[in-house]
Amino acid sequence: MLKLDRVSKSFSTFQAVKSVSLTINQGEIHGIIGASGAGKSTLLRLMNLLEVPDEGEVEINGQQLTSMNSKKLRQVRKSLGMIFQHFNLVANKTVYDNVVIPLELANYPRAERRSRVMECLQFVGLDSLMDKYPAQLSGGQKQRVAIARALANKPQVLLCDEPTSALDPSTTADILTVLENINKSLGVTIVIVSHEMEVIRSICNRVTVMADGEIYDTVKCKPTGILNKENSPKYFVEQLTKDVEIDHA
Amino acid sequence: MLDTLGQYETEIWQAIGETFVMVGVSILAAVLIGLPVGTLLFLCRKGNMLENRFLFSTFNLLVNTIRSFPFLLLVVFLIPFTRFIIGTAIGTIAATVPLSIIAIAHYARLVEQSLLDVPKGVIEAAISMGASVKEVIFKFVYVEARSGLVLGLTTSIISFISYSTIMGVVGGGGIGDFAIRYGYQQFKTELMIYVIIIMVILVQIIQFIGTNLSRIIDKR
Incomplete structure (x- = not known):
């Protein structure tokens, strides 16, 4: 492919x-x-x-x-999703706001964004940390956020x-x-x-x-x-x- | 001391008003034009998204040239330009022209520096998500650089206040001009000291707001 x-x-x-x-x-x-x-x-x-x-x-x-x-x-x-060695999250955005970015970029229907973000965060097991900022997370958690972000657009x-x-x-x-x-x-x-x-x-x-x-x-x-x-x-x-x-x- | 102050109350308030007009217009110019120019410098730089040697060198040279003028000379040099734009080169409104030009150049440079501090990896992640240049700037770069942009603007505003004090040479007025005319030229030293105190307080307040705001919005 x-x-x-x-x-x-x-x-x-x-x-x-x-x-x-x-x-x-x-x-x-x-x-x-x-x-x-x-x-x-x-x-x-x-x-x-x-x-x-x-x-x-x-x-x-x-x-x-x-x-x-x-x-x-x-x-x-x-x-095409991509993740990096150093995660490359937006440090001034919360976990939720990081994951929602690709949906905004793709003009994903506004009303369905929230549930899609939560779905992705649940998949990587981080839905409880959605309001945290990257600086408050461990390395592994940051990479999970990056994965959720990469998955958002399927x-x-x-x-x-x-x-x-x-x-x-x-x-x-x-x-x-x-x-x-x-x-x-x-x-x-x-x-x-x-x-x-x-x-x-x-x-x-x-x-x-x-x-x-x-x-x-x-x-x-x-x-x-x-x-x-x-x-x-x-x-x-x-x-x-x-x-x-x-x-x- | 308070007697002399009372005597000049109207003049002082008018001077403060003039300073606010001059500094206010400078801030507007810095944000509305200086921010885009600084962003353009950032984008056109070698290795960045819109790498463009010609545009970069042109704007770089322009910003450097404006900033290398002693400000008093810039004001005098720009008199024909000011007259062309406003219709006169004298007065508070006319004074905002040279002030705005230095404000744009000053803040553009600080914006460029703040944006260069944004980690390259964040920009790469943005591009890999299919973001356009505009989206990279607004959804990623400005968000990551926001505390630097606020601190830069704080520094700039304080410089604008300082620049505005010499606008008396073209009849711009303001508290700096008031201090010179009444405090220095009419030997009313206490008036001058009073103006200096006002300015110190003003700068302290602006720096306090700027520092705290930039700290609150910095989550890095």
Whole structure:
């Protein structure tokens, strides 16, 4: 459904993505993994034209994004949700007001906005925090708000740029569970960029490995499932001392 | 002291009125024109949504030039322009022309700086949601920058009061002019001190309101 055809992108002299072709299939959770600077984030940002490719074409459901005028492109972007490593919420708006923005942008019927926002917040389990400001939330809660915001317009695809890289292991597991849920129960196609192998392995059906701006390989895999990580100090101590014969300092 | 004050009460009130007119028009000009100009500077800057080297350099140069004039010289320099707009270069209304021009340039620069402080990620999120440039500015950038915009306007208003005090040179009046004419030129030092006290109180009140308002609306 989402197709990149020989796309390239350079930043001044650095070529971040070199003539990459990739197809994302409807309904899959597609991972993109690679070292820092491998071009995986740039590749993701090319998918909604947040970065405009120097060469090549981007296609969604047969519509060519690269040849669209800006009005049409904005229309298509409304059907593509995106979440970020640093959440990028509007700090001066409440949780509710953040989630309602995409509905305002899409001219969603005014009378139905409230129930749609509440529906999205319930989905991520944050309906009780609707009047809080982002500064009053934890990292995991902020990412849930960002997910609710991305879901508001019922997107076909959710693009995730390092969604768990700023979170601790247990919160990471929570967020991955939410993402998996979105895929399973809402049928949203998910593309997830991460440098953490465990994150990619736990939920992805197909994974693209990138190196030096090129695709090294794309492999099919069976998701290992999300391990519920403990966050207790006891667990940390166990992990630190297992297999090692040292005493408590 | 109160005797002399009573003697000049009408003049003082009139001078205060003139100052309010001059500063009021400056504030209007700053918000109605300075805010859009500052936003344009922000948008046209390299790497931003409407990157445009020509527009950016033009407005940048204009703002810098206006701000580099010693204000007294700007007032004199603009006399023909003022006469063209208002019909006369003398009086309180005429004085609002040079004041408005410096107000626009002054606030435009502060607006640009506040907007540049908005995290790039928030703007990216907006674009990824399909927001137009106008929507990015009104629904995201202004919302995130609002406390900086209020603080900038507070600083600007205090500068406008200071600028307005020299408008006596073109018959603009105002409390600054009153202090010079009566307090200094007629050796009524206590009158001058009284005017200074009024201005100190005025500036304190404005700064107090500005600081608190910007704190209340800042949820970051």
